[in-house]
Amino acid sequence: MTLLPLDGMRGLVEPDPVPADAGRPCALPGSPLAGELPGINACVHCGFCLQACPTYLALEDENDSPRGRIFLMRSLLEGTVAPDDASMQTHIGRCLGCRACETACPSGVPYGHLLEATIATLSQSRRIPFIARLILAVFANRILLSIAMFGSRLVAATPLPTLLSRIGGRSGFAMAMLASAGSPLERDPYSTPVGGERGKAALLEGCVMEGLFTDTNRATERVLRVNGYATIPAKGQRCCGALHAHAGDLEKARMLARGNIEAFERSGADVIAVNSAGCGAMMKDYEHLLKDDPNWRERAAAVAGRVRDVSELLAAAGPVPGAALPLRVSYDAPCHLLHGQRVSLPPLAVLAAIPQLELVPLRDSDQCCGSAGIFNLIEPETSDLVLSAKLANIAETGAQFIATGNPGCLMQIGAGLLRSRSRTRAIHPVDLLDASYAMAKQ
Numbered sequence: 001m002t003l004l005p006l007d008g009m010r011g012l013v014e015p016d017p018v019p020a021d022a023g024r025p026c027a028l029p030g031s032p033l034a035g036e037l038p039g040i041n042a043c044v045h046c047g048f049c050l051q052a053c054p055t056y057l058a059l060e061d062e063n064d065s066p067r068g069r070i071f072l073m074r075s076l077l078e079g080t081v082a083p084d085d086a087s088m089q090t091h092i093g094r095c096l097g098c099r100a101c102e103t104a105c106p107s108g109v110p111y112g113h114l115l116e117a118t119i120a121t122l123s124q125s126r127r128i129p130f131i132a133r134l135i136l137a138v139f140a141n142r143i144l145l146s147i148a149m150f151g152s153r154l155v156a157a158t159p160l161p162t163l164l165s166r167i168g169g170r171s172g173f174a175m176a177m178l179a180s181a182g183s184p185l186e187r188d189p190y191s192t193p194v195g196g197e198r199g200k201a202a203l204l205e206g207c208v209m210e211g212l213f214t215d216t217n218r219a220t221e222r223v224l225r226v227n228g229y230a231t232i233p234a235k236g237q238r239c240c241g242a243l244h245a246h247a248g249d250l251e252k253a254r255m256l257a258r259g260n261i262e263a264f265e266r267s268g269a270d271v272i273a274v275n276s277a278g279c280g281a282m283m284k285d286y287e288h289l290l291k292d293d294p295n296w297r298e299r300a301a302a303v304a305g306r307v308r309d310v311s312e313l314l315a316a317a318g319p320v321p322g323a324a325l326p327l328r329v330s331y332d333a334p335c336h337l338l339h340g341q342r343v344s345l346p347p348l349a350v351l352a353a354i355p356q357l358e359l360v361p362l363r364d365s366d367q368c369c370g371s372a373g374i375f376n377l378i379e380p381e382t383s384d385l386v387l388s389a390k391l392a393n394i395a396e397t398g399a400q401f402i403a404t405g406n407p408g409c410l411m412q413i414g415a416g417l418l419r420s421r422s423r424t425r426a427i428h429p430v431d432l433l434d435a436s437y438a439m440a441k442q
């Protein structure tokens with residue numbers, strides 16, 4: 001194989017004519033990436049994924065495209081690039097994990113699995129950045145998470161985050177994200193039917209959703225009941241493990257997944273409702289995460305099979321229409337809903353249930369906003385580039401609200417809008433439906 005120079009390579013990757021498993025010894029036997037070799041070999045280098053990739057579009061470097069990164073993964077297994085190679089760390093590190101390439105790929109390359117396995121393999125030879133380790137440690141520990149979320153809520157309730165959002169750099173952006181947490185629509189809670197004819201739904205509360213979007217979680221339970229689901233608790237549930245899996249800590253992700261499987265089995269729920277796209281994509285993938293664990297694989301598959309995005313549940317029920325909300329709204333598809341779960345129409349059905357809501361199209365609504373878990377904190381330059389394109393498209397719509405069903409996207413887009421002094425606000429689609437139901441009860 002001719003290894004092309006990693007940096008500055010802007011043309012097409014020279015395809016390897018010999019598959020990595022064709023008689024060559026694997027350079028990383030037993031590594032997470034070695035187990036994903038069939039997925040690497042599924043890539044036929046056609047390049048259909050390139051124009052779907054936000055980092056390729058922003059950076060115009062083949063190494064920052066799906067095809068280029070798969071080439072690097074293959075090189076790792078063949079031993080022609082070392083795991084601690086700086087260019088390898090750079091180009092894999094810049095991947096958003098948005099999985100738009102999966103939707104575009106005609107060969108069914110499971111890019112998300114390849115990326116997770118690559119990061120897990122690379123993390124064996126380099127330390128995860130300090131900020132990422134700190135965040136992962138907090139999210140894996142119930143007490144630390146409660147303290148962190150309590151503190152964040154206290155600060156978010158003051159004018160401080162909005163004031164400090166104007167300072168430059170990541171600190172200012174982090175404050176803008178905090179200022180953008182929560183629903184921008186005030187409304188009074190309303191009485192709901194007990195529900196139940198559509199079955200019992202347990203909500204994945206989610207770390208950030210329950211911590212910073214508490215009102216949206218309660219709104220989710222209300223709209224589910226209005227639409228015929230009985231809402232029941234799933235005590236003992238944990239972080240879904242997505243942040244850990246995406247950062248390469250697969251063992252911690254598995255530990256959290258096992259906790260959730262137990263909690264949701266115990267709950268007796270027919271369906272597990274998730275209002276955070278990233279968490280939903282992770283939970284639907286629990287079977288793959290635990291595929292090598294014979295004690296948990298089947299239980300993981302059973303729980304994963306009951307996970308639904310809240311928009312899927314509502315769309316299946318109609319949803320029940322609410323009162324008129326004459327608002328101009330645009331919809332941005334979270335990557336982990338559109339590409340990770342292949343859920344595209346249900347969120348639009350949720351918005352269509354609101355009379356007089358004017359839905360205006362958003363250019364490139366299928367493109368990532370640059371949030372990608374904690375990507376915006378550890379790869380700020382790439383994240384900013386991707387977000388800038390999203391903000392320009394949002395500005396074209398003239399919308400009052402940009403609806404999107406993922407806390408990371410809500411805070412990323414919300415922070416970008418705040419810092420660019422836009423009057424548009426980011427909102428969860430469920431909050432709009434809930435406001436419509438609240439209005440109907442007045």
Ligand code: SF4
Nearest residue numbers: 043044046047049105
């Ligand atoms: S579209 Fe799929 S097969 Fe084609 S280069 Fe991209 S990942 Fe490979």
Ligand code: SF4
Nearest residue numbers: 053095096098099101
């Ligand atoms: S996951 Fe997103 S950023 Fe990464 S290679 Fe695929 S399309 Fe590009």
